[in-house]
Amino acid sequence: MVRSEQKPFEEILDYLEGTKKVFILGCDGCAQASQTGGWPQVLEMKERLEGAGKEVTGCTVVDFLCQKALVASRLRPLEEQVMAADGVLILTCGIGVQAASAVIKRPIFPGCNTVPLGGTRGEWMGAERCLECGDCLLYWTGGICPLTACSKGLINGPCGGASNGKCEVSKEKDCGWELIYQRLKELGQLHRLKKFIAPKDYNKMRPRPEILSTSLWALEQRD
């Protein structure tokens, strides 16, 4: 279970400044259980965005947004609605946003933060990993997490050690920042790299006291 919470609506509107048409994508897996990205939340978000003057070209919920093949097959019949939008607002955890971003050829807007449960999340076989930083910055990086894709977890650009697109820490590994650059270039969103991202507040990466007494936390601690 990956727990998420919706970002404040004002932050979502900030991302959407200058964006007229939006497609909304939710997740019927963990985000549905977290009450952040199931059908009720997607429809509520649609209403709020329309109230804020946005045009919603369409919306849907996929069983598990962390499964790229599933996302691609479910979105195929809706391609016209997705491509008609200036971007896709994704209501789910950091892994789901990363996986969906890899198959959607539109700018993405993360609508949620992943709540820390004391570890790194990621579905086996998938390349996407989330450090549960509690303040998702995938908007700025085209849906690729710099905290996990970069060996050093750099959030404001590369270290300078990359060679031929490979990381200086391991030549077997793609440089995360090369991937981010290529993704943003493909989307025509290179201007997002101009944003200075403030140092992470590592307190947000610690499980919150109220979570430590829940059955979810107890289950997470079992081997």
Ligand code: SF4
């Ligand atoms: S920025 Fe990365 S670590 Fe933070 S919530 Fe998003 S995917 Fe997870």
Ligand code: SF4
């Ligand atoms: S080479 Fe790229 S992935 Fe490796 S540490 Fe430097 S910026 Fe990060």
